Amino acid sequence: DTAVSQTPKYLVTQMGNDKSIKCEQNLGHDTMYWYKQDSKKFLKIMFSYNNKELIINETVPNRFSPKSPDKAHLNLHINSLELGDSAVYFCATTSRQSRANVLTFGAGSRLTVL
Amino acid sequence: SQQGEEDPQALSIQEGENATMNCSYKTSINNLQWYRQNSGRGLVHLILIRSNEREKHSGRLRVTLDTSKKSSSLLITASRAADTASYFCATDARETSGSRLTFGEGTQLTVNP
Numbered sequence: 075d076t077a078v079s080q081t082p083k084y085l086v087t088q089m090g091n092d093k094s095i096k097c098e099q100n101l102g103h104d105t106m107y108w109y110k111q112d113s114k115k116f117l118k119i120m121f122s123y124n125n126k127e128l129i130i131n132e133t134v135p136n137r138f139s140p141k142s143p144d145k146a147h148l149n150l151h152i153n154s155l156e157l158g159d160s161a162v163y164f165c166a167t168t169s170r171q172s173r174a175n176v177l178t179f180g181a182g183s184r185l186t187v188l
Numbered sequence: 189s190q191q192g193e194e195d196p197q198a199l200s201i202q203e204g205e206n207a208t209m210n211c212s213y214k215t216s217i218n219n220l221q222w223y224r225q226n227s228g229r230g231l232v233h234l235i236l237i238r239s240n241e242r243e244k245h246s247g248r249l250r251v252t253l254d255t256s257k258k259s260s261s262l263l264i265t266a267s268r269a270a271d272t273a274s275y276f277c278a279t280d281a282r283e284t285s286g287s288r289l290t291f292g293e294g295t296q297l298t299v300n301p
Contacts, residue, residue: 078230109291115225115274117291130288164230174219174238175280175289179230 077101080165080180087155088188094151095183097165105129106148107177108140109164117164123148124170152185160187194277194292202300207264209295211277212257218280220253221289222262225274234275235262269301 078099087093099106107130108120122130123142137153152159162184166177194211201207211220219238223231237244237253237260244251250263264271274296278289 107288115294115296117231117276119288119290122288166231174221174236176221176233176236177223177231177278177289179232181230182228 078165078167078178078180080163080183082183083181084184084186086186086188089155089157091155092151092153093155093185094149095163095185097148097150097180099146099165099167099178101167101169101178103167103169103178104145105168105170106142107166107168108148108150109166111162111164111182113161121150155187157187160185194275194295196295197293198296198298200298200300201267203267203269205267207267207271207297207299209262209275209297211260211262211292213260213277213279213290213292214258215279215281217255220260221278221280222249222251223276223278223291225276225294227273231276264297267297267299269299271297271299273297
């Protein structure tokens with residue numbers, strides 16, 4: 075049973091399209107994140123939700139809209155995709171109740187925009 | 189925002205040798221963590237060292253933290269080919285807006301059999 079699962083694993087699409095990536099966790103964690111990893115493997119935080127409430131929103135184009143329908147799910151919808159959106163998107167989770175902010179990552183969703 | 193820097197960017201060694209990776213950061217932290225990423229996979233947490241600790245061990249891993257120099261090192265002893273991966277340091281600087289981990293740029297380690 076995968077702790078943090080993302081779908082799809084691979085996504086190839088044309089510029090201008092709208093696409094979604096989904097994340098589900100079965101760890102009972104209360105905080106979920108989206109990170110973007112570029113071609114140089116640099117990881118940058120995008121969003122964070124705690125108990126379905128948005129708590130971190132980095133300088134991300136408003137074409138990116140996260141949505142957390144419940145504590146176990148965090149989805150990322152991207153409108154009007156651009157070439158620069160090509161990257162690997164990682165979902166990660168943690169529990170704020172723990173003193174240490176240790177993240178559990180999903181396997182990633184590789185988005186390629188043509 | 190704070191960003192860690194790691195060196196070297198790439199490291200190639202022979203099996204059995206030790207590998208040392210360094211990380212520097214800019215602001216005050218609660219803890220520093222090291223993660224590993226195999227090719228095509230997500231990151232996996234390896235070890236955490238708190239700001240009031242100077243050294244920590246876990247199996248073949250040894251982490252040091254020098255808060256006065258704002259730097260940390262990860263030592264992998266007796267390396268194996270299976271240790272080939274990217275290694276990232278991440279700093280936890282708790283803020284009122286919520287905890288966040290800020291990752292370094294990573295070190296690509298290649299262990300040759």
